[in-house]
Amino acid sequence: xxxxxxxxxxxxxxxxxxxxxxxxxxxxxxxxxxxxxxxxxxxxxxxxxxxxxxxxxxxxxxxxxxxxxxxxxxxxxxxxxxxxxxxxxxxxxxxxxxxxxxxxxxxxxxxxxxxxxxxxxxxxxxxxxxxxxxxxxxxxxxxxxxxxxxxxxxxxxxxxxxxxxxxxxxxxxxxxxxxxxxxxxxxxxxxxxxxxxxxxxxxxxxxxxxxxxxxxxxxxxxxxxxxxxxxxxxxxxxxxxxxxxxxxxxxxxxxxxxxxxxxxxxxxxxxxxxxxxxxxxxxxxxxxxxxxxxxxxxxxxxxxxxxxxxxxxxxxxxxxx
Numbered sequence: 001x002x003x004x005x006x007x008x009x010x011x012x013x014x015x016x017x018x019x020x021x022x023x024x025x026x027x028x029x030x031x032x033x034x035x036x037x038x039x040x041x042x043x044x045x046x047x048x049x050x051x052x053x054x055x056x057x058x059x060x061x062x063x064x065x066x067x068x069x070x071x072x073x074x075x076x077x078x079x080x081x082x083x084x085x086x087x088x089x090x091x092x093x094x095x096x097x098x099x100x101x102x103x104x105x106x107x108x109x110x111x112x113x114x115x116x117x118x119x120x121x122x123x124x125x126x127x128x129x130x131x132x133x134x135x136x137x138x139x140x141x142x143x144x145x146x147x148x149x150x151x152x153x154x155x156x157x158x159x160x161x162x163x164x165x166x167x168x169x170x171x172x173x174x175x176x177x178x179x180x181x182x183x184x185x186x187x188x189x190x191x192x193x194x195x196x197x198x199x200x201x202x203x204x205x206x207x208x209x210x211x212x213x214x215x216x217x218x219x220x221x222x223x224x225x226x227x228x229x230x231x232x233x234x235x236x237x238x239x240x241x242x243x244x245x246x247x248x249x250x251x252x253x254x255x256x257x258x259x260x261x262x263x264x265x266x267x268x269x270x271x272x273x274x275x276x277x278x279x280x281x282x283x284x285x286x287x288x289x290x291x292x293x294x295x296x297x298x299x300x301x302x303x304x305x306x307x308x309x310x311x312x313x314x315x316x317x318x319x320x321x
Contacts, residue, residue: 007062009036009060010226012035013039024222026224026226029224032225034227041135046231051066053279054068056275066304094183095182095183098183103186106187112154158204185218256287267282267284272314274312289310
């Protein structure tokens with residue numbers, strides 16, 4: 001299978017909620033993409049070869065550019081295919097703020113509800129006990145220091161949030177109007193997990209039929225057209241890529257914005273603020289209004305540029321060896 005420097009390669013796994021968010025965006029924009037299935041838990045040697053440390057799911061590869069975090073991936077896909085837009089001019093700001101709430105507050109309430117004992121048991125039904133234990137240990141390590149909602153609190157919050165989503169859908173097909181925006185994709189994926197991954201927990205959705213009808217409209221967008229690709233092929237495509245394939249290369253948002261007193265060319269680490277705090281080390285080659293870019297070298301992947309959004313990530317100068 002041939003690869004070009006502009007191929008969209010999504011590294012994901014089928015039951016990952018944030019991957020479902022991105023898959024639906026690809027479907028909405030009718031983009032062709034290549035699918036690399038990655039492990040749900042560590043070890044992830046092929047992932048780390050590309051990201052350098054980041055191990056959350058999904059991430060997007062274009063040549064030797066690696067885009068981490070679904071919020072940044074949405075921006076990248078918008079640059080590649082501006083229509084239909086994820087950020088309508090009339091409510092661009094509120095769409096982004098609502099999406100950020102959905103990806104954090106709504107997501108964690110939904111997952112604390114979804115993965116209480118009954119949901120977790122159904123998720124691993126038929127799987128070896130060791131698989132459930134390994135998954136639990138992996139996610140516990142990723143959430144070190146986080147305050148997790150207890151099931152009763154999560155259930156009450158989830159019910160409230162579903163009612164608020166239903167309020168937004170009164171008289172319109174999508175959360176902010178007649179067409180989907182980034183907020184719809186962000187709000188959909190934790191609910192999709194309830195409905196599709198742990199259907200034993202999905203009764204909570206029945207009190208908000210408007211939300212269920214909206215979920216049907218979102219699901220109907222599909223995942224676009226994709227081909228399977230192996231991790232080995234994706235790493236080889238990265239190693240073979242030399243030119244800048246970044247969709248932001250001609251974007252006005254390329255000006256260095258220094259909020260940390262860290263110069264371009266410095267050795268740094270970038271890590272998520274809360275969940276999955278594994279640091280990615282590298283050389284800081286860009287720090288714009290909205291994102292950071294590290295450059296690093298891997299023995300298999302070659303020279304790699306790893307991109308992160310500013311929001312939700314922490315930039316630090318590397319500690320001397």
